[in-house]
Amino acid sequence: xxxxxFSVPDDFPRPVHMGAASGLQDKLLLVKYGSxxxxxxxxxxxxxxxxxxxxxxxxxxxxKCRETKGGKRAHMSEVEILEQYLQRSxxxxxxxxxxxxxxxxxxxxxxxxxxxxRSSE
Numbered sequence: 001x002x003x004x005x006f007s008v009p010d011d012f013p014r015p016v017h018m019g020a021a022s023g024l025q026d027k028l029l030l031v032k033y034g035s036x037x038x039x040x041x042x043x044x045x046x047x048x049x050x051x052x053x054x055x056x057x058x059x060x061x062x063x064k065c066r067e068t069k070g071g072k073r074a075h076m077s078e079v080e081i082l083e084q085y086l087q088r089s090x091x092x093x094x095x096x097x098x099x100x101x102x103x104x105x106x107x108x109x110x111x112x113x114x115x116x117x118r119s120s121e
Contacts, residue, residue, distance in 0.1 A: 006044030008051040011105075013098035015041035015050075054099050058106035061085050065111060082108055082116035 017040045021027040033043035041047075065081050073081055086104040090097060108115045 004045075006048040008047050011102065012047070012051050012054070013096065013102055014047065015039075015096065017041055050095070050099065054095060054103050055106065057089070057094065058103050058110060061089075061103065061107040062110040065107065065113070078108075078111070078113040079116050082113060086116055 017029065021029070029040055030037040031040050031043055032038075033045070038044075041050075065078075065085065069076075069078065069081055073084075076084075082104055085107065086100060089095070089100040089103060094100065095103070104116050107113075
């Protein structure tokens with residue numbers, strides 16, 4: 001049986017989950033996958049699933065950015081176009097803020113455009 005590829009780029013964000021469990025002693029929230037323990041949301045299949053979604057979104061955004069740069073947004077800079085897509089993706093809630101920033105950086109890498117710097121909220 002062939003082993004699944006759960007690899008994701010090192011720069012892909014890992015979720016940070018803060019949790020609490022009652023009692024006096026300190027506790028560490030972990031999830032067991034195979035023979036290893038991971039923080040919640042960080043098992044190899046969970047990360048790969050999130051990366052697949054974000055990579056697909058990056059590719060879709062890169063196509064849309066090319067179209068809009070050659071069309072109705074030809075007057076805008078590449079950074080401005082990327083910033084618009086970043087802001088829309090944040091409003092839509094398609095992923096965490098860190099994931100959507102990664103999508104923006106990945107889209108700029110696919111296009112060879114400068115990276116959009118996220119505006120403060």
